[in-house]
Amino acid sequence: MAEADESNKPLFAGLADVSISEDIPVEGQITVPVGPPAQDDEYSTLDEPVKDTILRDLKAVGKKFVHVMYPKKSSALLRDWDLWGPLLLCVTLALMLQGGAADKKDDGGPQFAEVFVIIWFGSVVITLNSKLLGGTISFFQSLCVLGYCILPLTVAMIICRLVLLGGTGTVSFIVRLIMVVASFSWSTFASTAFLADSQPPNRKALVVYPIFLFYFVIGWMVLTFSPSPTAGP
Amino acid sequence: TLCASVPQGSGSAVIDMENMDDTSGSSFEDMGEMHQRMKEEEEVAAEAAATEEDTDYGEFLGMKGIKGQLGRQVADEVWQAGKRQASKAFNLYANIDILRPYFDVEPIQVRNRLIESLIPVRMINFPQKIAGELYGPLMLVFTLVAILLHGMKTSGTVIREGTLMGTAIGTCFGYWLGVSSFIFFLAYLCNAQITMLQMLSLLGYGLFSHCVVLFVTYNVHFHSLFYILWLVIGGLSTLRMVAALISRTVGQTPRLILCGTLATLHMLFLLYLHFTYHKIVEGILDTLEGPNVPPIQRVARDLPDVATHLMNNTAQYIEVH
Numbered sequence: 001m002a003e004a005d006e007s008n009k010p011l012f013a014g015l016a017d018v019s020i021s022e023d024i025p026v027e028g029q030i031t032v033p034v035g036p037p038a039q040d041d042e043y044s045t046l047d048e049p050v051k052d053t054i055l056r057d058l059k060a061v062g063k064k065f066v067h068v069m070y071p072k073k074s075s076a077l078l079r080d081w082d083l084w085g086p087l088l089l090c091v092t093l094a095l096m097l098q099g100g101a102a103d104k105k106d107d108g109g110p111q112f113a114e115v116f117v118i119i120w121f122g123s124v125v126i127t128l129n130s131k132l133l134g135g136t137i138s139f140f141q142s143l144c145v146l147g148y149c150i151l152p153l154t155v156a157m158i159i160c161r162l163v164l165l166g167g168t169g170t171v172s173f174i175v176r177l178i179m180v181v182a183s184f185s186w187s188t189f190a191s192t193a194f195l196a197d198s199q200p201p202n203r204k205a206l207v208v209y210p211i212f213l214f215y216f217v218i219g220w221m222v223l224t225f226s227p228s229p230t231a232g233p
Numbered sequence: 234t235l236c237a238s239v240p241q242g243s244g245s246a247v248i249d250m251e252n253m254d255d256t257s258g259s260s261f262e263d264m265g266e267m268h269q270r271m272k273e274e275e276e277v278a279a280e281a282a283a284t285e286e287d288t289d290y291g292e293f294l295g296m297k298g299i300k301g302q303l304g305r306q307v308a309d310e311v312w313q314a315g316k317r318q319a320s321k322a323f324n325l326y327a328n329i330d331i332l333r334p335y336f337d338v339e340p341i342q343v344r345n346r347l348i349e350s351l352i353p354v355r356m357i358n359f360p361q362k363i364a365g366e367l368y369g370p371l372m373l374v375f376t377l378v379a380i381l382l383h384g385m386k387t388s389g390t391v392i393r394e395g396t397l398m399g400t401a402i403g404t405c406f407g408y409w410l411g412v413s414s415f416i417f418f419l420a421y422l423c424n425a426q427i428t429m430l431q432m433l434s435l436l437g438y439g440l441f442s443h444c445v446v447l448f449v450t451y452n453v454h455f456h457s458l459f460y461i462l463w464l465v466i467g468g469l470s471t472l473r474m475v476a477a478l479i480s481r482t483v484g485q486t487p488r489l490i491l492c493g494t495l496a497t498l499h500m501l502f503l504l505y506l507h508f509t510y511h512k513i514v515e516g517i518l519d520t521l522e523g524p525n526v527p528p529i530q531r532v533a534r535d536l537p538d539v540a541t542h543l544m545n546n547t548a549q550y551i552e553v554h
Contacts, residue, residue: 031306114397129371220379224386
């Protein structure tokens with residue numbers, strides 16, 4: 001009875017002042033009516049033309065590309081993570097690594113699914129590793145960063161293919177080697193700039209090593225790509 | 234018992250007076266209780282309604298249907314309940330915190346353990362300490378995968394069924410997990426004092442020798458160099474693992490079985506990794522441009538040639554001076 005009074009006090013306030021001694025537990029639920037949520041915003045993004053949605057997403061992806069190419073310690077990549085960019089880069093890289101062997105039977109190049117699996121499986125493993133080592137970054141944020149930092153290697157792949165159009169001699173190999181090494185270091189450096197902050201300071205090396213290995217394997221795939229089976233490194 | 238019905242369009246409720254225990258008689262307390270019960274019934278009914286057909290949703294909830302305040306509350310509660318269930322299930326099955334203590338290492342510890350894996354310890358009367366950690370072994374397995382890929386590429390291996398990467402990962406992880414389990418099973422049979430984690434850790438660190446040997450010999454193609462490295466570095470790492478196991482086993486026969494098996498598998502794996510990708514390159518290069526890498530049978534003939542050549546030169550030198 002007293003409990004009912006207490007919870008209904010606002011309605012019947014002024015009628016009587018009933019006080020409860022402190023050792024009687026007062027329980028019950030006071031449900032506060034939820035204010036109207038921003039429903040208008042949801043409807044407006046559903047109703048907008050598709051072109052606007054795509055352009056907005058592309059702009060966000062483009063902004064993150066810029067962040068990767070000039071890695072400063074900004075949290076933009078982490079705050080609004082998305083997986084469109086990594087997907088785009090992954091598919092581009094896998095497609096470009098495809099046009100390899102002219103003779104399909106002797107296919108020594110990576111299959112499309114192989115590249116896909118390496119990139120995503122590798123990212124998942126690195127993320128789990130950094131979480132297990134005590135990292136404070138979330139799963140998808142880490143996937144996002146690792147995926148976006150493949151951008152330098154994709155650029156290197158494009159340039160390698162252009163160089164290979166000119167010939168496959170030693171000079172072209174050295175040029176490609178320098179390109180790949182440079183972009184692989186850039187990728188590793190960029191992703192550590194984003195990821196290392198979330199680790200305790202004395203364990204940074206433990207987190208950086210798998211990232212180094214991951215980009216090394218991708219860089220290796222880019223470097224050993226050859227347009228015909230007889231010309232290899 | 235309370236029976237309540239929420240008729241369409243109105244917010245009233247019928248309350249069974251049976252439950253009205255004796256109040257002091259003052260009217261406002263009754264009113265308060267009635268009001269409280271009305272609110273609770275509304276919520277209960279609304280929740281019950283939320284789990285029923287969606288077609289009747291709007292009518293059941295009375296005020297303004299799904300867009301109304303009550304509708305939103307209900308939707309919110311359903312969402313919360315669902316989220317709670319999902320996160321409970323997730324925390325139960327996908328809890329990586331189970332593995333967290335095995336990754337609790339410092340870089341300097343990893344480095345020390347890598348070096349120690351090549352240094353056999355002679356104390357076998359007292360159980361040797363084996364670190365139970367998984368970071369080092371896991372990184373070594375991945376490094377071995379990367380080195381294998383490099384070896385496969387430079388040897389021009391052609392994989393018919395499956396992919397290069399799949400083969401490499403399958404080989405390395407299969408060896409690490411499979412041989413660990415097998416030796417653990419043997420250890421169980423031989424009454425050795427070792428846990429699965431320690432076995433995984435021991436064998437994983439033993440892969441360091443494989444990584445080193447393969448890294449060197451995939452780039453420098455000398456068969457004799459490989460054999461020397463195989464014996465020295467592979468042997469050291471095997472001795473370390475064997476000593477650790479012996480220190481934890483009692484009895485001659487169990488020790489022999491366990492350590493013999495481990496040594497054989499460890500050394501044979503290194504041999505296998507080296508030669509699988511070399512046979513192919515000999516075949517291809519022979520047909521294309523002439524052998525850059527001398528095939529196995531030629532080494533045996535070359536070495537005596539080199540030796541006689543050297544001897545002749547030395548003899549000539551001695552004659553001259």
